[in-house]
Amino acid sequence: MPHHHDHDHSHSHEHGEDGHHDHDHSSDITPALQSNLYQQIDFDGIVTLNEAESKSGAAIVKKTWAQRLDELPELESDVDEQLLMYIPFTGQTKLHSLLLFSAPTASAPKTVKLFRNRPDLDFSTAADLAPTQTLSVPQTLTGPTSDVLEIPLNRAQFNTTTSITLFFEENWSQGEEEVTRVSYVGFKGQHMALNREPVTFLYEAAANPRDHAVIQGVQGVGRTIGPGR
Template identity: 70%
Template sequence: MSGHNHHHHDHGGHCHGEHDHSNDITPALQSLLYSQIQFDSITTLNEATPKSGAAIVQKTWAERLNDQPELESDADEQLLMHIPFTGQVKVHSILIWTAPTPSSPKSLKLFKNRDDLDFSTASELSPTQKLEVPQPLPGADVFELPLNRAHWNATTSITLFVEDNWSGGEEDVTKVGYIGFKGQFMALNREPVSFLYEAAANPGDHVANPGLSGVGGRVMPGQ
């Protein structure tokens, strides 16, 4: 038991061995949008191996650091991936992992609710948000890239456009090992029904008239 004693006031020089910050990113299960992704409808343009884009999104959190499957670009370093959800979601952050090589993605454009993009339009249009993926170091865990939450409410799909990688133009293959999302699934609830019920229950909207009983109407002047 002695190895599990934690003294909250003792932070002087002992945190290094007692606290492994690599686990801090582990998302709560309810914040992962994994079960809300339509895996069969994921499309990836310029992927060297068919369905490899969908395969890295299908990796579970426990599989995130596995070397395979891996998404590789084909003709050049760019990738365009369209990922639809099963309903409306609020996306809070993107999770991405790549091997620590110059082939890791750098500039990432994100588009909300667009299923009509190709490389030309993705290059020309202003994205919903643009990010730079940090260059990974050996032994690094997943990068969590926070999004501007105000831009990602009522999201039904997200399109990721990888413009370039960390090679500076020397490597025309981009490689990605894992992509995931954290956010909130906008499940249907009864709040609107409750609101309508309360509004209809306003006594001022009813009259004591047997002919209108249960209808919730008003007697107009002159009736």
């Protein structure tokens, strides 16, 4: 299925606008961006299975750090509580943590299984295969202190990561709520240049012509996750 996006991602680099947000998180924006892998995500290659609205999975990953607590867009599951998200990167990364935010309801995810470099998964294989790591997601806090959860990963298992697949297996409803809702997904870590040396995070990945071949290659593989979608 071809992905047609006309978005100009230049709007995503809002490093200097932290004074314009209603919630007071301006002090943590710059440190968060220093290790945030937002600019290294291949947004057009994202595929989400069982999403109620097409492209809503990609939409929540496209949220900038400043938009992380916005209610919309929101990813909702369709026929049951499970979601499967394939997220490719524009090159090699070392993942350090998963960033996650959901509204504080029973629809928030409880268990997330991560698979490194597996663009070929569907729900059947994701349920059968041993994940790279399984995360128990705490319930979202309510009130003004509510913010993105940063869940540490086993770093040794996520070296040389070119894509990550998130299997949202269950939510906090204990089987009573068939819709899982996720508002924000992001990652922290290190982006590796083609020579495998760490590079600074605030550079423009798309401006490097060497990255374009990697993007195209990842996209082609990524589409196999969703036959018929």
